[in-house]
Amino acid sequence: MTTTTPSAFASLPTPPYYAVIFSSLRTSAGPDEYAHMAERMVVLAQHQPGYLGAESTRGADGFGITVSYWTSLEAIAHWRANAEHRVAQETGKAQWYEHYELRVALVEKAYGKKI
Amino acid sequence: MTTTTPSAFASLPTPPYYAVIFSSLRTSAGPDEYAHMAERMVVLAQHQPGYLGAESTRGADGFGITVSYWTSLEAIAHWRANAEHRVAQETGKAQWYEHYELRVALVEKAYGKKI
Numbered sequence: 592m593t594t595t596t597p598s599a600f601a602s603l604p605t606p607p608y609y610a611v612i613f614s615s616l617r618t619s620a621g622p623d624e625y626a627h628m629a630e631r632m633v634v635l636a637q638h639q640p641g642y643l644g645a646e647s648t649r650g651a652d653g654f655g656i657t658v659s660y661w662t663s664l665e666a667i668a669h670w671r672a673n674a675e676h677r678v679a680q681e682t683g684k685a686q687w688y689e690h691y692e693l694r695v696a697l698v699e700k701a702y703g704k705k706i
Numbered sequence: 707m708t709t710t711t712p713s714a715f716a717s718l719p720t721p722p723y724y725a726v727i728f729s730s731l732r733t734s735a736g737p738d739e740y741a742h743m744a745e746r747m748v749v750l751a752q753h754q755p756g757y758l759g760a761e762s763t764r765g766a767d768g769f770g771i772t773v774s775y776w777t778s779l780e781a782i783a784h785w786r787a788n789a790e791h792r793v794a795q796e797t798g799k800a801q802w803y804e805h806y807e808l809r810v811a812l813v814e815k816a817y818g819k820k821i
Contacts, residue, residue, distance in 0.1 A: 599731060599769040600807055610811050612725060612773055614761045616714060646729045646807075648765040654714040656763050656771040658727055692715055692761075692818040696725050696811035703807040 601644025601660055606698045608643055609661045615683075615691035617653040625687050628679050635675060641666020653689075660698070667695060716759025716775055721813045723758055724776045730798075730806035732768040740802050743794050750790060756781020768804075775813070782810060 617625070636642050641662040649655030661667045670676060683691070732740070751757050756777040764770030776782045785791060798806070 599767070600729060600805060610727060610809065612727065614715060614773070646771060648763055648769050648771050650763040650765060652714070654763050656761060656773065658771060690715060692816065694725065694813045695815040696813040698809045698811040700810040701807065
């Protein structure tokens with residue numbers, strides 16, 4: 592058995608709330624710059640109104656999924672419009688992501704298992 | 707630039723449709739059995755009514771996210787009740803997952819970037 596890493600999981604309220612599902616394939620461009628930006632965006636998101644939590648992982652093939660959770664569509668729109676986040680989005684489109692998909696969804700039910 | 711891997715991304719219709727967001731932390735138990743089961747569940751899911759696609763990744767730390775997409779809550783309930791899938795679910799709870807979270811969400815909007 593591995594050691595539990597609770598910090599990888601978002602601790603969320605009872606639904607409903609919103610999810611932003613972001614799947615992406617990284618280019619090989621700027622690994623250090625990308626890591627720095629990604630870390631900065633996590634901190635910045637945590638300070639946005641309506642932010643509930645996030646879960647994120649990326650495999651060795653460069654394909655990753657990040658799901659961030661928000662109280663409302665308004666909170667998501669506000670985060671999307673954040674000036675520093677917009678710079679990261681534009682750099683991502685231009686340099687860091689070969690391909691990405693972004694889906695906004697209303698979480699209706701949630702289940703879990705902790706041991 | 708890395709080579710595009712379109713197969714990692716689900717090709718989905720215009721929303722609305724449903725997402726099942728499954729995040730999990732693997733134990734160290736049964737890597738071969740787990741890989742075999744995971745591969746089998748992908749094939750089995752693809753043959754279920756209402757299945758639209760899935761995206762999945764897991765990092766070196768054992769934390770993974772799989773998002774599967776479905777036409778309706780009924781399709782999700784049907785898949786959850788599938789006999790072979792239920793065996794996999796029970797083995798997962800007992801052996802393979804240290805911790806997991808499962809969230810069911812209605813996708814309202816989708817955006818993407820392909821180059």
